[in-house]
Amino acid sequence: MTTSGPSGQPAPSRRALLAGTAGVVGLAIGAGATEAANALTRSSGPDTGPHVASPGEELMVEHGVLKRVLLAYRAIGDRLAAGDTPPVGAVADAANVVSSFIESFHEGLEEAYVFPRVRADHPDLIETLLVQHDKGRHLTRTITQLAADGLTTAKSRSQLALAVAAFVRMYEPHEAWEDTVVFPALRSSSTQRTLDLLAERFAELENRQFGDAALTTVLDRVTGVEQQLGIADLSDFTP
Amino acid sequence: MRVWSSGSGRFHSGRPGKARVALIAVPLLLAGCGSSAALAGDRLMPLRVPARVEVRAASVDGLGTVLVDGTGHALYLFPPDARRHVTCVGACAGTWPPLVVASRTGVHAGPGALGSELGTVRDPNTGARDVTYAGYPLYRYAGDVAPGTANGQALRLNGGPWYVLTPHGDPVLTQPPYTVDGSA
Numbered sequence: 001m002t003t004s005g006p007s008g009q010p011a012p013s014r015r016a017l018l019a020g021t022a023g024v025v026g027l028a029i030g031a032g033a034t035e036a037a038n039a040l041t042r043s044s045g046p047d048t049g050p051h052v053a054s055p056g057e058e059l060m061v062e063h064g065v066l067k068r069v070l071l072a073y074r075a076i077g078d079r080l081a082a083g084d085t086p087p088v089g090a091v092a093d094a095a096n097v098v099s100s101f102i103e104s105f106h107e108g109l110e111e112a113y114v115f116p117r118v119r120a121d122h123p124d125l126i127e128t129l130l131v132q133h134d135k136g137r138h139l140t141r142t143i144t145q146l147a148a149d150g151l152t153t154a155k156s157r158s159q160l161a162l163a164v165a166a167f168v169r170m171y172e173p174h175e176a177w178e179d180t181v182v183f184p185a186l187r188s189s190s191t192q193r194t195l196d197l198l199a200e201r202f203a204e205l206e207n208r209q210f211g212d213a214a215l216t217t218v219l220d221r222v223t224g225v226e227q228q229l230g231i232a233d234l235s236d237f238t239p
Numbered sequence: 240m241r242v243w244s245s246g247s248g249r250f251h252s253g254r255p256g257k258a259r260v261a262l263i264a265v266p267l268l269l270a271g272c273g274s275s276a277a278l279a280g281d282r283l284m285p286l287r288v289p290a291r292v293e294v295r296a297a298s299v300d301g302l303g304t305v306l307v308d309g310t311g312h313a314l315y316l317f318p319p320d321a322r323r324h325v326t327c328v329g330a331c332a333g334t335w336p337p338l339v340v341a342s343r344t345g346v347h348a349g350p351g352a353l354g355s356e357l358g359t360v361r362d363p364n365t366g367a368r369d370v371t372y373a374g375y376p377l378y379r380y381a382g383d384v385a386p387g388t389a390n391g392q393a394l395r396l397n398g399g400p401w402y403v404l405t406p407h408g409d410p411v412l413t414q415p416p417y418t419v420d421g422s423a
Contacts, residue, residue, distance in 0.1 A: 112333025116285040134382025135421035142417045162419040205329040
């Protein structure tokens with residue numbers, strides 16, 4: 001199953017992107033997809049087919065979306081530091097991606113399905129991550145409001161600079177700790193059956209909340225932010 | 240009693256009839272947590288279902304006297320629930336864990352809470368009962384890591400705003416101050 005992307009080309013689903021090919025998307029969507037795909041992999045002899053994403057892999061792809069928003073926030077901060085006013089639309093769109101996809105979905109998955117499973121072994125870390133989720137939501141509320149007010153005053157631009165700097169400073173180590181400690185802990189503390197079911201549940205919830213092409217859609221939104229800020233070309237980052 | 244209006248995005252005074260509740264509920268369910276189809280108990284979600292819960296009143300800085308659970312954690316309502324219907328499931332229920340209980344008989348009103356406002360409704364996350372107050376399902380906030388705080392107050396998340404409640408069952412609409420460094 002594919003849907004049409006903004007460019008008119010068929011937009012592959014999240015699972016297809018994670019598997020590295022759109023050809024398996026019909027297999028990988030919907031209830032039972034993970035089990036079906038695993039069964040196919042098990043019965044197909046040599047391991048040459050695409051893998052179904054683990055829950056940690058799913059969450060790390062979502063972290064990739066957040067990383068790109070952090071790059072956008074950094075670019076916004078650079079413009080403010082140079083005395084320029086960043087495009088208000090880029091600020092608003094970036095905050096909206098964070099609010100709708102990261103804070104209203106990704107972090108909820110972590111809080112519902114991941115943190116409870118690793119909290120006993122990492123109580124202080126999980127509490128810190130929960131506090132940071134909350135702080136991030138309040139910073140996003142501030143950034144959203146400042147953008148809605150138009151960034152017309154020096155005070156609002158100064159406040160935006162502080163807010164995006166605080167957000168970037170907190171979330172870079174935040175997601176690094178999740179990637180290197182929390183998700184490996186989930187993997188080591190869960191059976192393969194549970195991991196498969198979690199991956200299936202994450203995909204099911206994402207499809208239900210955002211549609212089949214959720215990842216493609218959110219990446220399009222992030223690309224739009226990057227284009228407004230002039231940071232859409234990856235090669236520009238090559239030294 | 241304040242009633243949520245999807246048209247204005249605000250609460251107004253009154254008590255809606257069944258038809259009005261339905262009109263409010265349908266569009267909000269579609270636009271709310273994005274999970275209007277109820278899960279038949281999510282066995283992958285490790286939500287503990289106690290046999291007994293207490294709802295009482297306590298003071299929270301900046302918000303006054305609000306409802307809290309037996310451990311002192313603030314309780315919230317979600318307007319898109321539009322009374323007696325849990326719309327917060329899946330990822331939403333991670334951030335806003337429902338106040339669940341094994342059965343209606345396990346719900347108790349503590350000091351300052353009105354027993355007459357308590358009830359339960361089926362919780363799609365656990366298959367157990369979600370405690371209601373003045374008809375609204377109650378939730379905690381994952382960001383309230385210690386009792387006595389209400390960090391989720393007025394946050395717009397998962398498709399709508401979240402509010403703590405007064406002991407009369409009214410939402411507290413106070414907006415917290417904005418923060419530029421995460422300190423508020």
